[in-house]
Amino acid sequence: MRELRVTTLRGGETTLQNTVLADLKAHCRGPVLLPGDDGYDTTRQLWNGMLDKRPALIARCTGVADVLACVNFARPHNVLVAVRGGDHSVAGNASCHGGLMLDLSLMKSVRVDPVKQTARAGGGSRWGDFDHETQTFGLATTGGINSDTGIAGLTLGGGLGWLAGKYGLACDNLLSADVVTADGRLLTASATENQDLFWGLRGGSGNFGVVTSFEYQLHRVDLVLAGMVVYPFERAKEVLRFYSNFSTTIPDEVNTMGALLTTPEGLRVAAIAVCYNGALAEGEKILRPLREFGPPLADQISPMPYTALQSMMDPTFPRGRQYYWKASLMNHISDEAINIMIEHFSAVPSPHTLMGFQQLGNAANRVSGDATAFSHRDALYDFLMLSAWEDSAEAERNVQWTRALDNAIQPCLHGGIYVNAFTEDSKQGLRDAYRPETYARLVALKNKYDPTNFFRINPNIQPTV
Numbered sequence: 535m536r537e538l539r540v541t542t543l544r545g546g547e548t549t550l551q552n553t554v555l556a557d558l559k560a561h562c563r564g565p566v567l568l569p570g571d572d573g574y575d576t577t578r579q580l581w582n583g584m585l586d587k588r589p590a591l592i593a594r595c596t597g598v599a600d601v602l603a604c605v606n607f608a609r610p611h612n613v614l615v616a617v618r619g620g621d622h623s624v625a626g627n628a629s630c631h632g633g634l635m636l637d638l639s640l641m642k643s644v645r646v647d648p649v650k651q652t653a654r655a656g657g658g659s660r661w662g663d664f665d666h667e668t669q670t671f672g673l674a675t676t677g678g679i680n681s682d683t684g685i686a687g688l689t690l691g692g693g694l695g696w697l698a699g700k701y702g703l704a705c706d707n708l709l710s711a712d713v714v715t716a717d718g719r720l721l722t723a724s725a726t727e728n729q730d731l732f733w734g735l736r737g738g739s740g741n742f743g744v745v746t747s748f749e750y751q752l753h754r755v756d757l758v759l760a761g762m763v764v765y766p767f768e769r770a771k772e773v774l775r776f777y778s779n780f781s782t783t784i785p786d787e788v789n790t791m792g793a794l795l796t797t798p799e800g801l802r803v804a805a806i807a808v809c810y811n812g813a814l815a816e817g818e819k820i821l822r823p824l825r826e827f828g829p830p831l832a833d834q835i836s837p838m839p840y841t842a843l844q845s846m847m848d849p850t851f852p853r854g855r856q857y858y859w860k861a862s863l864m865n866h867i868s869d870e871a872i873n874i875m876i877e878h879f880s881a882v883p884s885p886h887t888l889m890g891f892q893q894l895g896n897a898a899n900r901v902s903g904d905a906t907a908f909s910h911r912d913a914l915y916d917f918l919m920l921s922a923w924e925d926s927a928e929a930e931r932n933v934q935w936t937r938a939l940d941n942a943i944q945p946c947l948h949g950g951i952y953v954n955a956f957t958e959d960s961k962q963g964l965r966d967a968y969r970p971e972t973y974a975r976l977v978a979l980k981n982k983y984d985p986t987n988f989f990r991i992n993p994n995i996q997p998t999v
């Protein structure tokens with residue numbers, strides 16, 4: 535077995551003796567991969583093809599025991615650790631250069647209790663895994679709009695989704711979580727156990743430990759009335775104004791997105807996507823104004839299984855493409871914002887890029903700002919500028935275009951940022967992801983559960999001890 539140079543927590547390097555590595559391997563049921571090993575290169579790939587991170591070792595954990603072995607190996611040797619859930623973060627926080635990638639992607643079993651209407655899912659599950667199991671019983675909970683996104687990162691940051699108007703964010707449906715902490719303990723966090731940690735897990739991102747499993751409240755979700763209505767780009771101003779009105783006057787059963795994008799045929803369009811989760815006949819009535827505000831180029835709204843809706847956007851965000859984004863929370867869509875969007879989208883450099891609004895949702899907005907660490911409950915939308923392109927030589931042009939749009943639209947924003955949209959390059963600081971009192975509470979929690987900042991490859995809350 536080889537000696538290994540690894541990156542330390544503070545960014546230096548250390549050499550691990552063969553015996554240390556042998557010991558880690560002996561304690562792990564899953565494979566531990568080093569550069570050159572079979573599977574190392576495919577396993578280290580992240581969803582965002584713009585990133586090329588090379589961990590010194592990848593531990594493919596199969597359960598809590600492997601996670602504990604990794605944490606207990608990394609801590610005494612000061613090894614830098616990145617935790618991988620669905621590896622879908624644009625920032626690439628699922629991996630690191632030279633450290634240990636603690637890979638949970640084999641931990642994706644989902645156990646549904648159809649009687650209690652709950653589900654417990656492994657920390658490496660993606661929403662496609664989760665919805666597949668829960669929908670077999672006609673159940674679901676709020677999850678991301680892309681089946682490839684991990685349940686872990688999404689829930690730990692908050693979790694917007696189609697069902698949030700009725701059931702709140704993903705984190706509002708979290709009942710409990712099993713967490714391996716930096717000091718190598720396995721804790722359960724819930725409304726009755728380790729309540730402070732439970733509060734922090736619902737919006738505080740991956741700062742407090744490795745969540746090995748999540749337990750969610752489920753709800754009955756049958757066919758949904760959902761899809762997209764597409765209008766010519768020339769009518770974008772009217773469409774986005776209509777979207778602004780429509781999205782603020784809907785019942786809890788509806789959630790919406792409004793966007794400027796390019797169709798696969800190369801046509802720039804303005805589009806509104808909706809999900810109505812309730813009695814279909816009532817949904818037809820509620821969505822009628824959207825369908826009669828026309829004539830649209832295409833009206834794809836129809837009754838569909840929830841799993842079909844959950845994978846509807848998958849072709850728009852394929853794994854391995856180059857991605858760069860800016861995002862901000864918004865609580866009002868002004869004419870000024872609409873004009874800036876249209877002006878910039880008229881010169882968009884890539885047909886894969888989109889910009890638009892994801893609505894938080896009525897029930898999500900009704901939760902008190904101090905109930906969970908996700909505290910911007912007054913924001914109505916997450917405004918996304920998601921640039922995507924194929925050729926790495928096009929990176930500079932696309933990044934510059936995104937930054938220019940972000941600069942121009944700043945005066946129209948709420949000032950806050952959704953922590954799951956935060957990158958090192960964000961104009962906002964990490965504090966803007968929280969209300970001031972929430973941030974102070976998160977620092978206190980970090981001091982208690984991770985005083986050495988062992989979990990630092992994330993939107994990082996620095997301990998002060």
Ligand SMILES: Cc1cc2nc3c(=O)[nH]c(=O)nc-3n(C[C@H](O)[C@H](O)[C@H](O)COP(=O)(O)OP(=O)(O)OC[C@H]3O[C@@H](n4cnc5c(N)ncnc54)[C@H](O)[C@@H]3O)c2cc1C
Pocket residue numbers: 616617618619620621622623624626627628638657658677678679680682683684685686687688689690691692693694695739740741743744745746851954955991992993
């Ligand atoms: C195309 C696209 C669509 C999206 N759609 C939505 C959406 O509909 N709603 C929404 O709210 N957000 C959405 N997001 C944002 C998404 O929530 C974040 O990117 C989220 O971080 C992804 O989680 P992940 O587990 O896949 O990512 P990862 O990259 O694996 O992890 C993200 C962060 O969480 C940490 N982490 C992962 N797993 C664990 C764990 N088990 N325990 C502790 N820490 C962990 C990681 O260390 C990292 O810091 C979208 C993003 C993209 C790019």
